[in-house]
Amino acid sequence: MFRVALVDCNSFYASCERVFNPRLLNRPVVVLSNNDGCVVALTKEAKALGIVRGVPAFQIRALIQRHGVHVLSSNYVLYGDMSQRVLDTLATFTPNLEVYSIDEAFLDLADFADRNLADYGRTIRATVARWTGLPVSVGIAETKTLAKLANHIAKCVKDTGGVFDLIAVPDREALLGKVPVQELWGVGPNIARRLQAAGVTTARALRDADDQWVRTQFGVTGLKTVHELRGISCLPLEECPPSRQSIAVSRSFGRPVTAPGDMREAVATYVTRAAEKLREERLAAGALTVHLTTNPFNDSPQYSNSATIELPVATDASAELIRQALDLLPRLWRDGYRYKKAGVLLTALVPAGEVQTGLFDGEDRAKVRRLSATLDRLNAKLGADTLRFGATGQRQGWRTKFAHRSPAYTTNWHDLPLVRAS
DNA sequence: TCTGGGGTCCTAGGACCC
């Protein structure tokens, strides 16, 4: 019998900040997206003020002032490191787990079915809190969709203590009848609207919906959700993530870009980062797409475009990818626009060791490989971007802004928090 | 003034083939 726990960190980014800055405890805290644009994480104290995830920062400026809300820029290095600590902790509880996102994982508890699973969940929660300082919620059920739902209840209902075992609930009918359909995993705003219009407003109503109707209205994805609600597992635990299909790097600019030179710097910078990701995962890219766009929220003239090049031989070399990307740019660039964002997308990914070589390939691949290895080694040792390509520019006035970024508490010796005895 | 980024899966429709 399938038994699965979803362990999910509460307000993950904000909680990471709290671990190293106790002044944030019991206070409203928001963490902003790149460029300090939108709220992407917030504590329950911030939610109580009416702030919601996704709202632009400038729209809540007065609220922030009035209530002394603590505002932080995203610190992905910190969150990535804390995420790994949580996963290392969870791995001590079961060998079979699926890392679902930066702040959550599904744990296979099939082999623990003879235990009290809620007790086990409480042990997991207490251990993560002690070893990492982070609060988590645990939801337990027969399928992933139901575990998500159980987790939602663990988070929202106070007397659960952060752990909820749906299997042990005596009256599941009543419970599912109280869960709004839009809270379910796999039901987004669009599907929720259509379900409500059809009179399906609760998890229970969706579970009991007609299969044929669901299939024609919401496809196989919708039908899987319905079956999962009935306790029939359709979404297996993915312990070995399938190899990925694409690598993307895109950023909004700190200020509008109007000069081609700035755009070239930005695109070269994003390609560099994408190429680093490629090499970290020992992949090579067979195609590269560049896109750029103006600001859709402005009423200024709008323009966006993208172009793709298929590479003759798949590569992971920064220099070659930068050259290819910059060659695409003149096709995309139009004078007279205020560009807001650009990005690169690497696709047709293959393992770096299985690249199909080209008969007429002019590159000295062995030499390029040595260059990449040296580059990566130096930057790993001396800090990111210590050595970089001239095409990425010197002043980088377009760079994304992070005005409120916390220190790299766990990944930089100079930022190590100090505890003083007073 | 100021509105994120990175993914996946599914489906419909067109191109193309025999």
Place this chain on the structure above:
DNA sequence: TCTGGGGTCCTAGGACCC
């Protein structure tokens, strides 16, 4: 008057997730 049927592949767009 009257113009097949079935299959694959690719792509764009929509939906979802965090």
